[in-house]
Amino acid sequence: MNLTIVSFVGLISFLSVLAIMVFTFSKSDENIVKWTPFIILLFITILASWWATDLSLQWVLIEATTLFGAILISLSKTERSIEVGWKFLLLNSFGLGIAFLGIIFVSSGTKDDSPTTLDLINLMPKISSHQNLMVETGLWLAVFGYTAKLGLFPNHFWVSDTYAESPSQVSSLLSAFLPVSVILAIHPFLLLETQYLSQHFSTLLALMALGLITMVYSLFTVYHTDDIRRITALTALFHSGGLAFFLCLYPNDSMLYYILASNITVKSLLFSTMGILRMDLGSRNLSGVNKDRGLNKISIYIYIFALGMAFVVPFSPFFISDLLILKLGMETSKYWTFLIPILNLIFFVILLNKFLPLLELEKRDFLEESKKVLYTRFKITLVMILLTTILGFYGIFLLLTGGFSNV
Amino acid sequence: MNVDFYDLVYLLLLLTGILALIENRIRRVVDLIAIQSFLLIFPCFQVHSITDYHSWAVVFLILLFKVFLTPLTMIWTIKNQRMSENTSPRFGFLTTMFLFLIGFSFALLIVDNLRKLPEAVDKIEVIYVFLMIYVGVMGFILRKHWLMLMAGFVMFENGIFLLTLILQEGLPIGIEIGAFMDSLLVIVSAIALQIRGVQFKHGVSEE
Numbered sequence: 001m002n003l004t005i006v007s008f009v010g011l012i013s014f015l016s017v018l019a020i021m022v023f024t025f026s027k028s029d030e031n032i033v034k035w036t037p038f039i040i041l042l043f044i045t046i047l048a049s050w051w052a053t054d055l056s057l058q059w060v061l062i063e064a065t066t067l068f069g070a071i072l073i074s075l076s077k078t079e080r081s082i083e084v085g086w087k088f089l090l091l092n093s094f095g096l097g098i099a100f101l102g103i104i105f106v107s108s109g110t111k112d113d114s115p116t117t118l119d120l121i122n123l124m125p126k127i128s129s130h131q132n133l134m135v136e137t138g139l140w141l142a143v144f145g146y147t148a149k150l151g152l153f154p155n156h157f158w159v160s161d162t163y164a165e166s167p168s169q170v171s172s173l174l175s176a177f178l179p180v181s182v183i184l185a186i187h188p189f190l191l192l193e194t195q196y197l198s199q200h201f202s203t204l205l206a207l208m209a210l211g212l213i214t215m216v217y218s219l220f221t222v223y224h225t226d227d228i229r230r231i232t233a234l235t236a237l238f239h240s241g242g243l244a245f246f247l248c249l250y251p252n253d254s255m256l257y258y259i260l261a262s263n264i265t266v267k268s269l270l271f272s273t274m275g276i277l278r279m280d281l282g283s284r285n286l287s288g289v290n291k292d293r294g295l296n297k298i299s300i301y302i303y304i305f306a307l308g309m310a311f312v313v314p315f316s317p318f319f320i321s322d323l324l325i326l327k328l329g330m331e332t333s334k335y336w337t338f339l340i341p342i343l344n345l346i347f348f349v350i351l352l353n354k355f356l357p358l359l360e361l362e363k364r365d366f367l368e369e370s371k372k373v374l375y376t377r378f379k380i381t382l383v384m385i386l387l388t389t390i391l392g393f394y395g396i397f398l399l400l401t402g403g404f405s406n407v
Numbered sequence: 408m409n410v411d412f413y414d415l416v417y418l419l420l421l422l423t424g425i426l427a428l429i430e431n432r433i434r435r436v437v438d439l440i441a442i443q444s445f446l447l448i449f450p451c452f453q454v455h456s457i458t459d460y461h462s463w464a465v466v467f468l469i470l471l472f473k474v475f476l477t478p479l480t481m482i483w484t485i486k487n488q489r490m491s492e493n494t495s496p497r498f499g500f501l502t503t504m505f506l507f508l509i510g511f512s513f514a515l516l517i518v519d520n521l522r523k524l525p526e527a528v529d530k531i532e533v534i535y536v537f538l539m540i541y542v543g544v545m546g547f548i549l550r551k552h553w554l555m556l557m558a559g560f561v562m563f564e565n566g567i568f569l570l571t572l573i574l575q576e577g578l579p580i581g582i583e584i585g586a587f588m589d590s591l592l593v594i595v596s597a598i599a600l601q602i603r604g605v606q607f608k609h610g611v612s613e614e
Contacts, residue, residue, distance in 0.1 A: 067596040074600055082604035089600065090556060093593050094547060097563055101540070101570065108574035137517070 001257040001398065007047060009261045009391065010177065013268040014043050016383050017172045020272060023380075024373040026279065027167035028077035035075065042068040042173065049181040055103050055118040055142075055188060059096065062149065062181050066092040069174055073166045084158070084165040091158045095148020098141050099185075105138025106192065120188040127195035136196060139203045142189050150182045151240050153213040159240070160221070163233030168275030171229075175236040176267040180260045183243055187256065190247060204248050211244030215343055223350050226285050231354065232274040235310060236267055238347055239318070245340060246321065249328040255404050258395060259324070262317030265388040266310050272381045273299075273306040279370055286354060294362035298378060302385070304355055309388050311348035317388060318344075320395035324404060416449045417535040420569070424542040424562050428549065429503065431494050436558050437481045443565055444473035453528065454572055465572075465583060472587040477561060477594055481554060484598045494552040503549055510541035528573050536573060540566030557597050564590040 018039060025032040042065060049061035070089040074081050107118050110126040127135065151159035163171040186207070193203050218238035225231050246259055280299040283289050309316040322341045329337025366374045398404050423443040427436045447469050455462035484490075496503070514537035518530050543566055546559020 064592070067592045070596045071599055074604070079604065082600055085600045086553070086597070089593065089596055090547065090560075093560060094544075094563075097560075097567060100567055104567070104571050104574055111574075 001254045006257045006261045010264050012387055013264050016380050017169050017268055019380050020377055021169040024377050030075050046177045046181055050184055053119045058185050059100050063096045072170045075167050081165045084161045087158045088162050091155055092149050095145045095155055099145025102138045102142025105134050109134035127192050139189050139193050143186055143203050143207055146182050146186050147210055150179055152210040159237045160230055160233040163236055164229040168271045172268045172271035176264045179240050179243055179263055207244055208248040211241040214241030219347055226287050228278050228284050255324050259321045262321055265391050266318055269306045269384040269388050273303040276374055276377050277303040294364035296366050297363050300358045307351050311344050315392040317391045317395055413453050417532040420446050421535045421538050424539050428542050432492050437478050440558055440561050441478040468587045472591050476591055480594050496549050497551050498549050506545055514538050536569045557594055
């Protein structure tokens with residue numbers, strides 16, 4: 001597994017989401033075609049940030065995604081979406097400002113007479129001879145700043161609002177692709193920290209704690225949530241916490257890229273299926289569902305399937321990722337990593353408890369007014385299902401053949 | 408003598424930030440932002456030589472993005488949105504001063520741990536820069552009006568730019584252009600969001 005494959009998986013997922021957006025956008029009366037170049041530009045910026053090796057250039061590209069994201073959120077054309085767009089813009093810009101400060105601290109703290117560029121290969125050998133508080137503070141500021149963009153505690157407030165109030169396709173894009181950029185940005189700093197000997201505080205442990213707190217927060221919040229969009233948003237937030245936790249176990253490149261590809265496919269699928277279910281149900285609150293309205297079973301089956309792929313289905317990419325966490329935990333004698341699959345299971349059971357009653361609704365075809373839109377969405381979503389399944393089986397193949405080399 | 412001049416510039420940079428933080432008239436805050444941005448030009452020549460191509464490129468970027476485009480965009484918005492001139496802060500002067508003193512203590516602590524600075528740069532100047540960043544952060548906390556929040560963001564960005572200049576002696580020009588463009592686009596995004604918000608205040612959604 002490498003970054004080329006992740007980019008390819010990203011491209012297919014992006015095209016699927018874009019197709020849904022262009023052909024079936026229904027969140028508002030916005031002319032979505034005129035926004036297409038803007039959305040493509042967002043994807044290109046995200047993709048460029050994955051490949052950028054210079055830490056400051058990577059930061060510039062990630063900051064640029066914030067600007068595009070904030071405007072896209074407002075495609076919902078509601079007052080609430082504007083507030084959420086503002087929250088997204090301010091919290092992310094602020095977090096990224098702190099991250100930039102951290103990058104400069106690290107760069108300055110490791111400065112010597114030789115010319116240097118701000119990339120991992122250049123900075124790595126310098127850390128051992130530059131053990132100072134400035135570098136240490138820089139590492140922490142960079143990681144903490146970026147966690148705001150990832151949506152980790154205590155900067156998690158924008159996540160569920162943003163994913164819940166944006167059009168589902170925008171939520172797909174933001175939740176699937178942005179965490180990949182951020183994880184790839186944080187990764188070099190954690191590697192730099194391995195060379196740092198005299199620590200006052202550990203960036204790694206702090207990130208792990210933030211990831212875990214975010215997961216537990218999502219778990220408790222989802223239990224009390226009735227809104228389908230918000231439930232899906234909290235599922236995405238839970239996985240962002242999981243991603244941070246996974247990163248702290250120092251996975252090799254193959255494992256890291258695999259879990260990033262998993263994040264792209266599963267979250268795109270999750271929000272796309274949520275969009276179908278939401279429209280077919282006619283209500284975003286589970287308690288507000290009109291039982292006489294009935295439901296096309298396709299919409300609930302694919303959503304539950306997507307939830308399964310996000311947690312427990314044995315051939316799902318996230319299930320493989322759980323196995324990788326357990327393996328890494330056992331290899332490093334961190335047996336408490338068993339906690340992660342258990343949290344996953346609890347989260348999944350809560351979700352099942354919320355959505356299984358929908359299976360009792362009377363079976364019907366999609367309603368006439370939304371039939372064309374929903375069937376088109378369903379057909380495009382099949383591509384995502386296929387992609388996610390292929391990635392899952394590819395993970396099993398890698399696991400069995402030693403493709404994740406240090407497992 | 409040279410060092411004294413730069414001390415004055417750094418002090419003025421901080422003071423314009425403080426004035427912008429406690430000023431309640433929007434237009435005046437934009438003017439202060441423009442002045443602060445203009446003052447950023449001088450430290451470029453403290454770190455780089457006056458004959459250096461890079462320093463003139465940075466001066467051009469500061470003038471274009473920070474001194475002209477950012478304030479002009481904000482002024483255009485004030486006129487376009489027919490904004491009320493007066494705003495009120497979230498907290499009073501006493502809270503502001505208390506928060507400032509906390510930041511001042513932290514700035515002293517951090518600067519005390521700094522090992523290597525460019526020869527021309529004095530520690531007191533670094534304290535001013537840290538406080539400038541902090542004043543920007545305080546803008547986020549203490550102000551309510553959205554344009555004042557953006558003014559806080561601009562001050563925060565100005566401080567980070569200056570710190571980058573001092574500690575890193577500047578970044579490659581391509582990345583500097585990107586960073587300047589980004590900070591302007593944050594303002595543009597904010598304005599676009601605000602204008603769209605006014606346009607569909609009572610919008611409904613199907614999905």
